[in-house]
């Protein structure tokens with residue numbers, strides 16, 4: 001029953017949870033007019049069986065009433081007063097009730113209302129909004145949302161499975177301080193397939209176990225960040241799948257763990273020189289000295305300060321591809337590199353590397369990548385040498401970026417949204433529930 005309604009709901013509505021939605025705490029339904037509709041349940045007695053022993057020898061024991069909240073309108077609240085029978089079994093002497101089809105589990109609301117609550121929840125993703133509007137208990141609201149999310153996630157999964165999954169994107173997310181979880185998505189639709197706590201190779205195993213073999217055998221590509229745990233997990237559990245590193249993570253890694261050190265060394269070199277010169281100038285002030293020397297020192301200091309400024313102002317431009325920079329920025333980078341061989345070499349490598357990750361020359365991409373790596377094997381720049389040592393074994397996964405052109409980019413923007421959701425309400429302190437919402441609405 002709930003399933004049918006949900007299907008109808010999904011067909012007629014786009015289920016985009018709007019985490020930027022405004023809080024719409026409306027007045028409580030207590031203030032609303034009450035409308036009561038009387039309904040009698042009619043059960044086909046010819047098929048009636050005792051749910052305990054299966055006997056057909058049952059008789060009416062008593063008549064009962066139950067009041068279920070059914071709809072909440074702008075100006076009124078509708079209840080269904082449902083009259084139902086209690087039966088007694090003449091064989092096992094147990095009592096049972098007539099089935100109330102429209103009742104949501106064993107609560108005092110109908111499936112219709114549960115469905116409305118879920119629909120409203122999807123507008124802001126805040127339980128307190130529906131809690132107020134429908135005047136229901138927090139735990140009931142949470143249960144409804146949880147149930148519908150499960151159904152929707154299951155339905156999304158079924159559709160994905162029917163259409164086939166080609167490329168899986170894997171990403172780890174962190175909410176709060178140490179709450180890592182891993183989310184698996186279909187690259188085409190960006191729909192979640194699976195999520196689990198943790199971020200190690202064990203998560204890949206759990207993922208495999210959760211999937212039917214008919215689905216996993218169609219997997220062609222996996223896009224992962226450069227995490228060793230994921231890599232080992234995939235090589236072990238999905239040896240037939242092409243692994244592509246996520247370009248964003250690759251570049252971030254190159255910039256943060258390698259380039260930054262080279263850059264900072266140059267920055268410190270200039271800073272040290274500046275301080276030395278300043279020191280000398282200070283000493284000279286106390287001594288009888290010649291003016292020409294002082295002027296020279298001032299000039300050197302002036303140049304160094306300018307050099308320092310040029311370097312720090314262009315830091316971000318080092319991260320871009322040359323082809324994305326304007327002439328002015330290119331000239332500035334050239335000037336910096338003219339005075340620093342290491343930065344020059346790094347910049348050349350980085351630009352070639354970035355170009356290769358997007359190259360259309362797929363026939364030669366592997367050879368070119370290999371050649372590029374060979375160039376830095378014995379580089380004087382220690383960060384480049386280290387990059388070679390740590391990454392030469394991943395050349396295939398880098399080349400796949402150009403070949404398969406898949407990335408996790410679409411998922412990255414979710415990180416911010418997920419953090420925002422997590423910080424919004426007490427409902428999200430329950431991790432399982434939180435993952436469920438993330439999986440359903442992102």
Ligand SMILES: [Zn+2]
Pocket residue numbers: 050051052053054055089090091092093094
């Ligand atoms: Zn019985």
